[in-house]
Amino acid sequence: MPIKAELHCHIEGAASPDLAVSQARKYNVDLSALVRDGGYVWHDFTSFLAAYDVVAGLFRSEDDYVRLADHYLSSLARDGAIYAELFVSPDHARKAGLSPEAYIRALAEGMQRAAAKTGIESRMVVTGVRHFGVEAVEAAARFAARSRHPLIAGFGMAGDERVGDMEDFVRAFEIAREAGLGITVHAGEFGGWESVAAALDHLRPSRIGHGVRAVENTDLVKRIADEGVVLECCPGSNIALGVFPSLADHPLPRLLQAGCRVTLNSDDPPFFRTSLAGEYEATRRAFGFDERTLTSFTQTAVEAAFVDRKTRAQLLTRVPKPAARSASARKL
Numbered sequence: 001m002p003i004k005a006e007l008h009c010h011i012e013g014a015a016s017p018d019l020a021v022s023q024a025r026k027y028n029v030d031l032s033a034l035v036r037d038g039g040y041v042w043h044d045f046t047s048f049l050a051a052y053d054v055v056a057g058l059f060r061s062e063d064d065y066v067r068l069a070d071h072y073l074s075s076l077a078r079d080g081a082i083y084a085e086l087f088v089s090p091d092h093a094r095k096a097g098l099s100p101e102a103y104i105r106a107l108a109e110g111m112q113r114a115a116a117k118t119g120i121e122s123r124m125v126v127t128g129v130r131h132f133g134v135e136a137v138e139a140a141a142r143f144a145a146r147s148r149h150p151l152i153a154g155f156g157m158a159g160d161e162r163v164g165d166m167e168d169f170v171r172a173f174e175i176a177r178e179a180g181l182g183i184t185v186h187a188g189e190f191g192g193w194e195s196v197a198a199a200l201d202h203l204r205p206s207r208i209g210h211g212v213r214a215v216e217n218t219d220l221v222k223r224i225a226d227e228g229v230v231l232e233c234c235p236g237s238n239i240a241l242g243v244f245p246s247l248a249d250h251p252l253p254r255l256l257q258a259g260c261r262v263t264l265n266s267d268d269p270p271f272f273r274t275s276l277a278g279e280y281e282a283t284r285r286a287f288g289f290d291e292r293t294l295t296s297f298t299q300t301a302v303e304a305a306f307v308d309r310k311t312r313a314q315l316l317t318r319v320p321k322p323a324a325r326s327a328s329a330r331k332l
């Protein structure tokens with residue numbers, strides 16, 4: 001089993017249907033339309049985002065978030081992960097009635113509990129939600145910038161990429177960058193290669209959430225490889241949401257072959273009936289990746305993690321060195 005690390009998982013999207021059902025019981029919410037046969041019910045990106053909002057709304061107290069973070073990270077550690085970044089959304093917390101400060105405090109407590117039990121290291125990436133509007137994304141950036149919480153390490157933007165332009169969010173990302181936060185942004189999932197190019201031009205992230213539709217433009221793929229921008233690939237999510245028809249059609253091997261720095265991630269695992277371990281296993285089976293290539297994804301994730309030098313060095317000692325370096329690892 002390869003050692004794993006994850007850079008891209010939305011914490012509310014990590015809530016299992018069982019946990020959601022138990023939360024719904026606690027708050028007397030009818031979840032029968034949303035959970036069927038042990039899975040979440042949705043049928044396209046828009047209804048997925050709506051389902052996500054409903055599940056997020058079931059986590060309302062600090063205790064709820066402690067449990068959620070502890071539960072997810074502990075399961076990740078059991079699957080062989082040594083590091084994880086959680087995308088956290090103060091907007092979703094506020095909508096559920098919890099202050100962003102209490103939300104972060106609770107998630108941090110859950111992260112620390114998981115670390116104490118399993119040794120898993122983790123950080124938070126405060127995430128603005130694009131379709132909540134420019135003002136909301138800037139407010140999320142301001143919150144991230146002033147928080148100074150030691151486990152808040154980055155800022156990003158998720159949500160509906162079909163809404164607005166990357167340029168609209170320049171100020172939000174400048175606020176976060178000036179505060180010293182790592183920068184990532186969802187692009188090239190429901191937007192084409194132009195969206196990835198615009199993210200690089202205007203927001204200057206070191207990582208791109210998904211980024212996979214960069215494959216539509218060979219010059220852009222070359223730029224991503226040359227600039228060492230890291231792609232947070234989530235193949236299971238892309239297949240579930242219909243971005244590509246099947247894993248066999250997924251561009252991950254082509255991006256890797258072109259010299260792009262690639263990582264494997266679960267995005268919103270139970271929504272897509274996947275897990276981080278499932279992503280490693282599915283890509284091993286679909287593309288014939290050997291242990292060395294799978295480990296190179298973990299190494300790239302640790303290299304691109306929003307952590308200080310000492311933490312990175314400690315994490316790297318836990319990643320086995322490949323006998324010969326793979327194409328993606330050579331770029332590091």
Ligand SMILES: Nc1ncnc2[nH]cnc12
Binds near residue numbers: 158186189267268
């Ligand atoms: N796959 C995804 N794309 C955009 N926003 C998201 N929020 C949660 N999952 C997402």
Ligand SMILES: [Zn+2]
Binds near residue numbers: 008010158186209267
């Ligand atoms: Zn995502």
